[in-house]
Amino acid sequence: MTTTHAPITNWAGNVTFDVNRMHRPKSVDELRRVVARSPRVRALGTGHSFSRVAGTEHDLVRLDGLPRRVVIDHDARTVTVSGGLRYADLIYVLHRQGFALANLASLPHISIAGACATGTHGSGDTQRCLASSVAGMELVGPDGDLIEVSRVADGDEFAGSVVALGALGVVTRMTLDIEPAFAMAQRVHLLVPLDEVASSLDEVFGAAYSVSLFTDWRDTGDVWLKRRLGRPESGWDGGQRAQEPMHPVPGMPVELSTEQLDVGGPWHERLPHFRPELTPGAGEELQSEFYLPRAAAPAAFAAIREIGELVAPVMHIAEVRTVRGDDLWLSPAYHRDTVTFHFTWIDYFDAVEPVLAEVEKRLLPLGARPHWGKLTTMAPSEIAGVHERAADFARLMRKYDPEGKFRNAFVEDIFGQG
Numbered sequence: 001m002t003t004t005h006a007p008i009t010n011w012a013g014n015v016t017f018d019v020n021r022m023h024r025p026k027s028v029d030e031l032r033r034v035v036a037r038s039p040r041v042r043a044l045g046t047g048h049s050f051s052r053v054a055g056t057e058h059d060l061v062r063l064d065g066l067p068r069r070v071v072i073d074h075d076a077r078t079v080t081v082s083g084g085l086r087y088a089d090l091i092y093v094l095h096r097q098g099f100a101l102a103n104l105a106s107l108p109h110i111s112i113a114g115a116c117a118t119g120t121h122g123s124g125d126t127q128r129c130l131a132s133s134v135a136g137m138e139l140v141g142p143d144g145d146l147i148e149v150s151r152v153a154d155g156d157e158f159a160g161s162v163v164a165l166g167a168l169g170v171v172t173r174m175t176l177d178i179e180p181a182f183a184m185a186q187r188v189h190l191l192v193p194l195d196e197v198a199s200s201l202d203e204v205f206g207a208a209y210s211v212s213l214f215t216d217w218r219d220t221g222d223v224w225l226k227r228r229l230g231r232p233e234s235g236w237d238g239g240q241r242a243q244e245p246m247h248p249v250p251g252m253p254v255e256l257s258t259e260q261l262d263v264g265g266p267w268h269e270r271l272p273h274f275r276p277e278l279t280p281g282a283g284e285e286l287q288s289e290f291y292l293p294r295a296a297a298p299a300a301f302a303a304i305r306e307i308g309e310l311v312a313p314v315m316h317i318a319e320v321r322t323v324r325g326d327d328l329w330l331s332p333a334y335h336r337d338t339v340t341f342h343f344t345w346i347d348y349f350d351a352v353e354p355v356l357a358e359v360e361k362r363l364l365p366l367g368a369r370p371h372w373g374k375l376t377t378m379a380p381s382e383i384a385g386v387h388e389r390a391a392d393f394a395r396l397m398r399k400y401d402p403e404g405k406f407r408n409a410f411v412e413d414i415f416g417q418g
Contacts, residue, residue: 008060010047014286014349017044020058024065028140028172034061035170036144040405043170045114046086048107049373050287052410053118053165061170063113069173072097077179078135083113083172088276091268099178103127103210104271106248106319109279113171118373119163119331121340122271123210123226123321129333131162132326133177139169142405146172160329160389160396165372167411168400183229184209184270187262188246191220192239197320198301200236201294201339205322207236210271213320214248217308221320222246226271229264248273249317249344285316286345288356289371291332294322296366297339303362304341310358314351316344329389332369341368345375353377380413390415 008017025031035041040058047054054060063084070093071080079099081090087101087108094100103122105115114120116131136150147169151158161168197204197213205211208225215221222242227233245254245261256274259265268276292300304311304318311318319342323333332338341363345352357377360368369386370376376383384390394415401407404417 008044010049010054012050012285012287012347014050014347015052015055017055017060018057019060021060023059023061025061025063026065026067028066028146031061031063031066031170031172032140032144032146034059035140035142035405038405040407041170042406042408043083043113043166045084045111045117046109048110048114049118050375051373052408053373054114054408055410056408063111063170063172066172070094072099072178077177078175079178080136080173080175081112083170083174084111085113086111087115091276094178095181095266095268098181100181100267101133101176102179103130103133104268105130106212106273108268108272108274108276112174112176114373116162116174117164117166117171119328119333119371120373121321121323121333123212123323125206125211125322125337126324127210128324128326129163129328129331131328131331134162134174135177136175137161137171138173139171141169142401142403147400150175156327157396159327160393161400163328163330163372164393164397165330165411167397167406167415169406182267183264184226184267185229185262185264186224186226186258186260186270188242188260189223189225189237189239190242190246192223193220194301194305196238197221197223198298200238201297203234203236204238205339207234211322212248212273215318215320216312216315217304217318218312222248224248224273228267248319284347286347286349286352287343287374288345288359288376289340289342289374290360290363290368291323291338291340291371292363292369293367294337294339300339300341300363300366300368303366304359307355307358307362310355311343314346314348314355316346318343329393330372330387332371334387334389340371349375384414 210226
């Protein structure tokens with residue numbers, strides 16, 4: 001096991017973890033011993049959260065040192081993976097065995113456990129957040145004990161245990177739903193008027209299996225369509241079809257982006273925006289994201305466009321996607337079909353903060369819920385207030401971890417200390 005006292009930051013470098021010790025156990029038994037003797041402990045995945053959701057002043061554990069495990073159950077159509085695995089580590093194994101995940105995030109280099117714990121999503125009218133594929137988990141509890149929970153055995157309580165912000169224990173194993181591998185093709189439509197997208201939301205976002213709009217919130221945007229081959233296409237064909245590969249952020253290297261120009265290929269080489277085989281460097285950026293009821297999308301488009309000239313100078317790009325509703329208590333898409341508004345800001349929070357506050361002032365009255373791992377100026381009480389199962393989760397947290405070993409200031413500010 002590796003233990004270090006060196007300063008640790010997240011991927012973007014905007015969060016420093018002032019920890020007593022960082023542990024990188026080589027086995028689950030080592031991890032159990034670390035947890036059992038630590039007064040407080042948090043797990044850190046790949047560090048792609050921009051909030052302090054993973055922060056702690058005590059012990060931090062990284063799970064990427066655990067033995068890698070990928071076990072496919074062909075009959076049940078599930079795969080069981082170790083807690084430190086990234087999506088980029090899993091997808092090639094699945095594809096070689098003839099299977100696929102139904103959905104992926106834009107960046108496949110994030111950890112599976114971390115993405116699920118924060119309610120991170122992929123994209124698509126018919127696709128729920130990534131955590132909705134979780135059928136079972138093994139966690140290390142506060143005494144170093146192993147706890148198993150599953151969708152079948154634990155019902156509604158399981159729905160409260162998946163998007164859990166690391167507050168119930170350290171996830172050592174996850175079982176995910178899978179399906180037969182499929183082929184996809186991706187193309188980009190340029191200079192689509194934002195008025196057209198807002199007034200024809202169902203047509204635009206229903207035009208493919210996964211759809212993203214990239215924009216600077218002035219007048220137009222680029223629509224990325226990821227379609228499953230062999231399925232009917234919709235009739236929407238707005239804007240101008242790109243004749244060369246694109247990157248979501250203008251001016252960035254296109255070789256980092258997944259295959260486009262409507263060329264067919266495997267699911268895992270089309271569903272993400274960025275190539276799984278290329279490891280991204282540290283991000284000189286900040287991010288915020290808000291999940292709104294789908295019906296509020298036209299009003300949200302209008303609200304953000306009103307301040308487009310304020311937003312654009314402090315932003316690299318914005319992305320709009322749709323997500324199907326789910327039943328996970330702390331999912332920002334809980335019990336409602338959702339449209340998400342994502343902002344990739346410049347790496348200078350003093351300039352971003354007042355603009356972010358203006359965005360929130362317009363989106364919160366429309367029912368916005370912030371992404372757990374992204375930046376917000378909302379007060380903890382406001383965040384708790386937009387999650388109708390917050391009190392239920394607080395009770396579940398006390399049941400799993402009565403002494404608060406897995407809590408941090410982020411969690412306690414929102415859900416309480418006792």
